[in-house]
Every structure is written in structure tokens, then in C-alpha cells.
Amino acid sequence: MNGMTIAGLAKAGGVGVETVRYYQRRGLLAEPPRSGGTGLGGGVRRYGAEDVRRLRFIRSAQSAGFTLEEIGELLALDASHDRARARALAAGRIAALDAKIADLEQARAALARLADSCAAGRRGPCPIIAAFDPA
């Protein structure tokens, strides 16, 4: 069951082969030894369930707004058992998420008001610019 090639890993993680290779370059995914004992030029790398787990973690953390650099730190922390630091990172990210969410909700409200007033009138310019004018 440890016989996946890079294409299999990529598929399992829902990304492209090049993305996996990119994460390896960034140090987020391990580069297992290459098969083929000949030694000259090496063979093909094989991946297993642990690699898939790690790749999926990267994608999830990304969707939480972590940058790849932060994810690298998270991954290192997971190995090093530094819970305090991990919690600090999480807290920072939560605050950032809250701020971002508030921003987007404000924008959404402004946009909804705009669409409303645009639908209401029938002629003349849609009051788009006015709607966005500094309140």
C-alpha cells in the first residue's frame, strides 16, 4: 500500500503533480528515497497514506487562510510538540479570520444596498459610484 507514485499522491490530494513537487521544494512534503537499487541516477519515489494525510492537511490549512510558510511552521510544531506556539498561531489566525469576515460582511451589505437601489430606479446611471462613496 506504499506504492503510490507522485501522480497517485497528487490525485488523492486533489492537486496536480507539479503542485506536489512545488510543496516538496518548499519543504512541506518529504521526498522519499528513490526506488531502484542501481544507484546511478536513481529511480522513482513512492508515497503512502501518511503523505496523503499531510497533503490534505496542507490544503485544509490553506483554506483556513494559512500561508504555505505558516503551514510549514505548523507541520514542524506538530512534530516538536510545542503546543503553546501552535495555539498562538491558531489564535492569530482566528483573529485575522474574524477581521476578514467582518470586512466581507460589510462589503456584502454595501453591495446589496447598491443592487437594491439600482433595481429601484429605471433611468439614469445606476448609482454604483454613489453607493461606494465614503459614507
Add this chain to the structure above:
Amino acid sequence: MNGMTIAGLAKAGGVGVETVRYYQRRGLLAEPPRSGGTGLGGGVRRYGAEDVRRLRFIRSAQSAGFTLEEIGELLALDASHDRARARALAAGRIAALDAKIADLEQARAALARLADSCAAGRRGPCPIIAAFDPA
């Protein structure tokens, strides 16, 4: 009152001079004729209240998640009175905002759960990876 130079406009809009010039290149802001009637090499461009309004609009629309390209369309629409198209753009953006907000809220919840469980235990790895594992 139409005597602002580019630095004044930039300041009024809360951006840098280079950003104003960038928007001009993108066609989002007009490039008024250059002063100094000599004609050879030209002089300095002057800006007024309308330019400030437009620049502020760009920043507001941007914070609502519109790309500069979409903002260009919005600006053109405002001039052309095509209310239906403007409403469609707004509706699309609102849907995108809703999706994004839902995403972030999900991420926030996951992260909060993580921070909790990390704070609860005292030794061993912080269950970061587990928390992000596919549900």
C-alpha cells in the same frame, strides 16, 4: 480647486503616487491633459474632485472583492447606464462573497476546535493535523 497634482490625488485616495499611475495605465483613471501650453514635452497633469471620487470608488469596490478588471467594467457601466449588467455584476459578487464568508466561517470553527483541544491536553503532539483531517 482643480489644481491637485498627482501627489495630492494619491493622498486624498489613500494610495501612493505609483498606484495612481498604475490605475491610469490600467485605464481606471483618466490622464488629464498636461498643463503648460508650450507643447514640447508637456507639463504636469492636474486633478480635481471627480478624480478623487473615482479613486475612492476604486478602493471601495476593491475591498468588496472586485478585481481591477471588474471595476473597470463597473466604471464603464456607470457611464453607459446599463443597469441590468451592473446588477448582474453585483449579484455575482454577492454570491461570491457569501461563499467566501461561509468558507472562512468554516475555517474559523475548525481552527477554534483545534485551539481548544490543543489547550485541553498537556503532553504529546498538538492534534493539529488530526483537526484538519478530512472530516
Add this chain to the structure above:
DNA sequence: CTAGACTCCGGACCGTGGTACGGAAGTCAT
């Protein structure tokens, strides 16, 4: 054994939204 598919790898390139650079020409206060 050979063809075709897949892998490895470094480096170049992409889109988005700017930011920096550098020289020439314009403008303002003294």
C-alpha cells in the same frame, strides 16, 4: 525488447496588484 507512459529536476514563466528605479523635464520658493 521495444514503444509509450510516467517520473525526475532545474529553471522559466504566469496573473494579480502593485512598488522601485532612473533620467529628463517641469515647478516653486527664495
Add this chain to the structure above:
DNA sequence: ATGACTTCCGTACCACGGTCCGGAGTCTAG
């Protein structure tokens, strides 16, 4: 009218997260 500060303009560069390229090596089916 001299010196300091701006403006103008094209071009190059930045971060971010990939994405594509080309050539050599490897693996697998027939």
C-alpha cells in the same frame, strides 16, 4: 535664476502560489 522638490514615463522587479517546459532516466505491457 538657482537649487530643491515633483512629475512624467518606460521598464524592471516584488510576493504568492503555482504551472509549464524540455531532456534524460525509468517502468510496464505487449
